[in-house]
Amino acid sequence: MAIEFKLPEVSEGVKTADVAEILVSEGDMIEAGQVVVEVETEKAVAPVECPHAGRVAKVHVSQGDSVSIGATLLTIEATSDAKDSSRGHKPSSPNGTKTSAPASGDPAEGAGGEEGVAVEPEPGSEKQSSNAKPSSTSAAPSPRFEMEEAKGPNGRPPVPAAPSVRRLARELGIDLYQVQGSGSGGRVTAEDVHAFAEDGAAEPTGTGIAIAGGGRGGAMAPAARGDIAPMAAPQLPDFSQYGPITRQKMNKVARTSAAHLAYAWATIPHVTQHDFADITDLEASRKAFMAGAGAKGPKITMTAIMVKAVVNALKQHPGFNSSIDLGSGEIVLKDYYHIGIAVDTEAGLVVPVIRDADRKTILQIAVELTEMAGKARDRKLQMSDMQGGTFTITNLGGIGGSSFTPIVNYPEVAILGMSRSQSQLKLQDGQVVERMMLPLSLSYDHRVINGADAARFITTLSGSLSDFMRLLVST
Structure with missing residues (x-):
């Protein structure tokens, strides 16, 4: 059976990462828990472990690629041990025979993908309800943070957002209930908060200070994203008309530093x-x-x-x-x-x-x-x-x-x-x-x-x- 191993959530709030190094090649045999790639997230290099054992059938990324959370990294021809561990333990019937997989409602092998390919659930997808039947296949690792259960102001349920996004909203004086979330299930992201502030729609919360307009050509926006956002600056001229030029791609560290410094200089x-x-x-x-x-x-x-x-x-x-x-x-x-x-x-x-x-x-x-x-x-x-x-x-x-x-x-x-x-x-x-x-x-x-x-x-x-x-x- 072929399994598509996707990039899991490597750090809270991180949506993309650069492939720093690929540690396996097509045809390699790997063990469950082996580090297969290293990705660069903001200013750190994080190892990515694959929970599946088997043969690497295909490597879908190259060194230097910028990939999103949930993007397919490897296709693995799983061994029998990997199949058992990836499917999870199936309860046995009284006579000792294994129960069959549910016909619907659970992500079964091949569902929504090519025949014989087990597609991992997208990181951050909705969790099963507590009374749902166990899935015949394993779910992707759960996110490193969960929705807050506490009630919001006036008894309203809390806005779905990560703690870092809530903190950013407080710092900018933004009421999260006014922000339209673009994430899965209406989740409010850092980009949503910055876009709200740049549109001049932010209002003071409590005794806070209102944020009017984006200012500085939107240079505030990259603070929490860790990447450079398009800034409202004049388009660069074609320098090649004056002489030879060389373009160098900025690595993740340089992009993160540029965004953070621009935000700090524009706001402080x-x-x-x-x-x-x-x-x-x-x-x-x-x-x-x-x-x-x-x-x-x-x-x-x-x-x-x-x-x-x-x-x-x-x-x-x-x-x-x-x-x-x-x-x-x-x-x-x-x-x-x-x-x-x-x-x-x-x-x-x-x-x-x-x-x-x-x-x-x-x-x-x-x-x-x-x-x-x-x-x-x-x-x-x-x-x-x-x-x-x-x-x-x-x-x-x-x-x-x-x-x-x-x-x-x-x-x-x-x-x-x-x-x-x-x-x-x-x-x-x-x-x-x-x-x-x-x-x-x-x-x-x-x-x-x-x-x-x-x-x-x-x-x-x-x-x-x-x-x-x-x-x-x-x-």
Whole structure:
């Protein structure tokens, strides 16, 4: 029997994925649970396991293809064991013989497809009712989230939508009951919410702020989709009339980054505060520690030190560790400290997160930074590794530059940029001395943070960097 193995739901809210690598070839024998392809979803590469055993009769996709959830990846000539496992256990009659499959109502072999081909149900399709008879064939893996059972306002049933879509609607001040869902069974998607906002139909919910029009040529739209949407920009000229050109297809990481950055820049009123932190004594202490007690331990980098210093500043200035909820007109202050670290890879920019940085020492953070950077460059990060950040640090000091303007990593409200340290002559106690100065660039959301707040934050941060040993032992 031939089985069509389709791309299952790999992450909540993801509708398409790029085929990063195909790990099997036509004619290969595979086991149930074997990883057959790797797909790129937003900023992570996810392995896809096939629940069927047998021979790969046909590979329907190629590396680099963009495929939708539910698209056929492989056709598999199943072995007898695979047939039994894919059909599920059939109840036996009292005399020990197997019962026949229902004539209708269940997805039987060959139904709706070619003869002898078992077609898997589409991911996200409606589930069987509790009193329905068991199917003779197995169903596709259930989605990773279920409909909320709670009643909505005024006793109305909740709008069918994923939690991420509900959160997006709250942030944009949109009443989901006003949005027409385009998904299966009327499910409201992120695209539906953005389209509603762009049409200027969004109304304030509670004390929230109304979103009028799309603004910026619809640049807001890609925020939750993870892909670039068509933007209302002038059509590009035909550059080939001026000389030779080469077009390069953007990978999933680049498309996701472009969409996210465009959304953040279009919606967040950015201000960047530039300053210098004197790290002369800190750098001397760091080098002495690495040459002595820390010689056999992990490498203590300026980024690892900065994580601890930032956490100390966030505790004293909690507004920087928050998000703005436009739907409710509230600032969400977070009592946890998950610090994102921007990592430059060949595939593009990714931001893995160090969780609970306030509970870790610099040595523990240094170890985790090394592991995260390796996973990022090997494209082994999971989506969970890049979610939940409350503040981001980006360090360009290893490359160069004296300052830059980092873009806030939405839905955070601030990001710290570090440039290359430089020696400067300073007047200290009437004497000209040479000091090592670290350029800092703090970008923030002006809806939440004022300039005076930013100046205080930088001052606190610079003060924390003056005592390396205290940062080293603190948790």
